Amino acid sequence: MASAILPLSSPSRPLRNDLKANWKRGTSNRTFLRKDYTKAKQSFTRTRMTLAVEVSRFNDITMAPPDPILGVSEAFKADTHEMKLNLGVGAYRTEDLQPYVLNVVKKAEKLMLERGENKEYLPIEGLAAFNKATAELLFGANNAVILQQRVATAQGLSGTGSLRLAAALIERYFPGSKVLISSPTWGNHKNIFNDARVPWSEYRYYDPKTVGLDFDGMISDIKAAPDGSFVLLHGCAHNPTGIDPTPGQWEKIADVIQEKKHIPFFDVAYQGFASGSLDADASSVRLFAARGMELLIAQSYSKNLGLYAERIGAINVVCSSSDVAERVKSQLKRLARPMYSNPPVHGARIVANVVGNSDLFDEWKEEMQMMAGRIKNVRKKLYDSLSAKDSSGKDWSFVLKQIGMFSFTGLNKAQSENMTNKWHVYMTKDGRISLAGLSSAKCEYLADAIIDSYHNVS
């Protein structure tokens, strides 16, 4: 009877001997397992499907809070109101509020499909053609740091993944060193440094009184930090405020960073999106590189090439020599390998094809101008609507002065919630709206919502 339970195909030799021995002894009641495992019960457990499930090891796990940014889109999708407006996540929309796949991207994909390329693993550091293109886009092909081969570049999982690699590098080689981040900054920055176990503290940045830059506070806080800290800077189009330092202010920031022997750490997620010019938007990074400083720079192609979901970006470490750059690159690889082994190929190929083909590159620059242009138009229209509708005399010009995809409205948490609850305008609770999600047609509605929230809710 018991023999029916155990299939006799290819058991291990010791087991087979046991079976023979047991059979000889006529043990119809005994189980046929090795003597250590004499639980009579298991003859039943094996032949039945769903048992009483054991208690989960993860029983005490509570629900995580919804992500403050990506959670907004999820809430928006669930809303059925006809006037709803999604100004949450920074994803570009056309005037018809549709997602936009760039023409150059479609062309590049078509080329790739025709070529029928394989899907082999990339090297750990990513696609070589992409790494070359991305560093040249950032610094300019004739920049000293490129000609001297002083940049360690590794393809990363968009901006997030590239920041995470840099954070892991900092944790490993500068244990205890802090990263200074702006107040406010992109919500996920803190999560990245927390999960990478890198301590951080904030430097003043946004001045609610002027809805502009608190430059003195910023300089003062950078000065007060321990020497050799990392200073996280937004290369252009600061997220969430849209407030960028002027060129003169960048020079002073560089001065104080050098004085304190800090390491500048740029997050460049919007190159091309701020002014419409890829080169102009890289000027802050190039200014620091020209001073001979060593820097970290994370890049993303989510917005400027519309490749959001392809997760394509890069981490660049500008070092003092090509030898150091080689070593740093090898260590970046060592950090990436246990995270994801090697990065996804598709987005990298698209970027390499667009940037590497001069026709496509020129066409990209035009599309970039178009996207940035639409946002500038919408800023103007919103500003005009606010000024026309608001009789209180409040100065709304910050809408025009801020740059990039986002605007920091100055609305507080309660007011932002009013925007959502009463007006079905979805935004993040810090008062940030994504102008990329705004159409000219909806500017007036939005102006009404902002004016109501600002004046009637505290």
Place this chain on the structure above:
Amino acid sequence: MAQLLRGGCSGRIFKSGATVAARSMSTAWWHQVEPAPKDPILGVTEAFLADPSPNKVNVGVGAYRDDNGKPVVLECVREAERRIAGNLNMEYLPMGGSVKMVEETLKLAYGENSDLIKNKQIAAVQALSGTGACRLFADFQKRFSPDSQIYIPVPTWANHHNIWRDAHVPQEKFLYYHPASRGLDFVSMMDDIKNAPNGSFFLLHACAHNPTGVDPSEEQWREISHQFKVKGHFAFFDMAYQGFASGDPERDAKSIRIFLEDGHLIGCAQSYAKNMGLYGQRVGCLSVVCEDEKQAVAVKGQLQQLARPMYSNPPVHGALIVSTILGDPDLKNLWLKEVKDMADRIIGMRTALRENLEKLGSPLSWEHITKQIGMFCYSGMTPEQVDRLTKEYHIYMTRNGRISMAGVTTGNVGYLANAIHQVTK
């Protein structure tokens, strides 16, 4: 300014307020960074590519090659790509990835008609292939079972150690491979399972163990599952080769199904790198079986919380390919056929390699080449013998003697057999 010489940056002088000449900076920041050792697996391919010899053979990394030694893009994949080209936008996936892809992927592991799926008991997210799934689980384990360790088989895929180490989860070993027989050391394995503290976490290869190719038999799996119940252990399955081991994905998931029948609440990492040839797309899935839907929702949210600061959301392209294929019955059937063809070619090469070695009159037993299963063969060669293969014959493999059978062709099997014979006789 007095603070100039602080911080150990000797030799750097600043004039206050003036910009600094480019060459006066020091190497203070990164000079302590040592070059990292070459990755033992991916480093092999790098070396292979750099070798100019016309006879070179790459049996290092586990990427499938056809009989001409060329990488393969499956027909079903090409067709899926044609269908998705230019259609959809590239908006961010949800943090948990493509819902459709995850649904289809769970069916592969848990069964088309799995009650666990119906009851929504499985917390599952799209992950960056198998590596990403393992890493996400390791981070999850660290966060929610902070005092636990992971028991890892000896040997295992080298990157497993890196993953749990970088997740700061302490590692223990359990014996697995039996060098003398080139098979499974079942007795020692069961002893280690028994001797581990109750409620330990174990990493198991669901099928086609990497690097040895040695799998427990179905019956041995049942005993392992039983002992896991006795000890209250947690089973985490890394399933990177479903379909590749036997040619039949259902059969290759048998170990997992056995554990599920016994009521274990398992974790599972799945990868489409090999079985769909989507290596560079980084598509996979991490699943954790929970007691009920509510818990699954909580666990999924926490997994997303771990993914967000690593990469925000996973890449779309590979996921679209997978869901297009698995969602279309014709494409799915084509895929199943192509997977079987790949597995059959490898089984054929195993036979050929063994026969060649026997014909050469090798004094050693090469039975294990055909007994082992999946992409890899643990040849039993020493690192020194492997080095000779590389230096003298331009044959590239990892120094643990692991041969990727996917790199063996009718064209090179004779050359390979001869070289192995020469260094081992």
